Amino acid sequence: MKQLLATFVLAILLTCCKKTGSEKELQNSSWITVTRLNNPDHRFRDIDFVNEKDGYALAIEGILGNHSLWYTNNGGEIWKSNSFVFKDEFPNSIAINGTTVFCVGKSIYCSTDKGSTWKNLNPPFEGYRDIQFLNKNTLIVGNANIIRRSTDGGNTWQEVFNSNIRASFKKFFFTVHQTGYAIAGETYDNTNFGIVAKTIDNGLTWRILDKRFVNVTDIFFLNDKIGFVFTFNYELFKTLDGGDTWILVSNKSPDAYPNSYFLSEKEAYIGGYRGIFHTLDGGITWKEEYKAQDSVVNKIIYNGKSLYAITGNGAILTKKNNN
Template identity: 25%
Template sequence: MDNITRIFDIYFLNDQLGWFFSGGKCYHTEDGGNTWYLQAEQSYLAEIEALQFITQNLGWAGGYVGLIYTTDGGNSWTDVVPAGINMHVRGINFINSLQGWIVGDSGGNSYIIKTSDGGLTWEIQSFPSISQFYAKSVHFTDSNSGWVVGTHYPTGVILKTSNGGSTWELIDFPNSHNLYKISFFDENLGWVLGEGGTVVKTTNGGAVFVENENVKELTVDFDLSQNYPNPFNPTTKIRYEIPLLGGDERGGLVTLKVYDVLGNEVETLVNEVQPAGEYEVEFNGEELSSGIYFYQLKAGSFIQTKKMVLMK
């Protein structure tokens, strides 16, 4: 993979099959993310923010371009205008191949739209009247129970339905940040992610949401540390930090490579898509001669190089 810039969403159907979009391209893995290959490339595939596959062949995606779907595993995509609304799709959730919901906005209005026949027809459902509310994510655990989270500047909103989206109620929760993503593991256990590292959790099916205060502060910028020990013989460790991917044209595919003084590549230590966090890798120079070497971290537009000394 090359020229990976923004990644807004990634979806794995199982432990082997996964997809993500970046820069108008659809990438696919069949070995759990060890290798990725370019599957499709079209300009309208840019800025995809939501993605879900229901089967190995059937998948839905959406973003600024609207709503698209595939029936051949991501090799080709077709656009659809649900309920005649050209909307900026923010969230997608299907509970099976027929029944699903999408949320998004158009013309300053927030929408939730439902299908019960696999996208052949769509029904507009109604949110409560909340000024300046923008739905960002939707999740249903069955055909009746579902949640939507979003922004209501400067606070977040959680909505719940018990009748498939026909009506929604506003859920109180102890947080004042905008909310962007909701996901449930089962009918009881779920999480909400929001601005400023906010993590809100429920263990009783959304009856009560509690903010998790034991969340480690997320990395907000790249950082490549000096290797240690340095000088070294024959092994040394290299630490680096990756911020939340997608912002400011940064993130995506991360590579960490070692070069000699002539610029020849000696070893590739990292070559994969990585989530935000702190990482540490070990470099072994046992087969190399003493001297100066350079290690370079590269991710999107970010590039940083540092020097290390192998002394035998």
């Protein structure tokens, strides 16, 4: 009887101590806050890493506020800020090349000292959504329905493409070669449309892909051939041939305006108004890992060791990649 009782107690203890598969998965999927802005009016808008250690995050304070650039040199464990010396109506995006940082909003700004000082380049046009470095001196920006390119470090800009449609270019994605993609789209009244444009000569010339989408809200490419597109209708499309053909993966994505990062064809993360979601089957199903609290997850990025996410309520989150 005593032996039977001891066996029963031991079984209970082992059951209580053993982690179930779901508990282990939840533990591995935890996101932690590494930095939070003190001012509730501040929010993080963009984040990028130069390498595993050096990264930048753009924090904004409403219209004409005191915007700041945050910097880390230890892989995101500690972040420090530099106050901007300019006031832009709404900074949107940053691009980094070493210690040189560009920021776009109403105008285009450049810093060569990690954000301590800034210069307004005063381009002849206003309103920019995204900026990308193509090499040391070559950059590309989206300016309404026009793509502009600079080959002298942003001093002068040339129009290289005009879509001639009422939709702003809002994001670029370049692969390791000279191939790049740009998305544009709008949803208003009874209108819902989007396009994907492609370049194969480092942004010098562009063409609109034949596939017609509704409002395209995000894009990510693993290489020159394999890529993904999200739309306003919660759709996820995949291409295996550089955008010539597209396969509908799902029409039940968790967010209409996602910010995605694909680690492989199967594993990816998206952030948005609902929080952060994770897929292990290429986007067919998604599991919630972080619930947004009166905010939005504006971007997710991977620096080679850890995942980072920024939120609209002023937090930088991180998650170790266990693969």
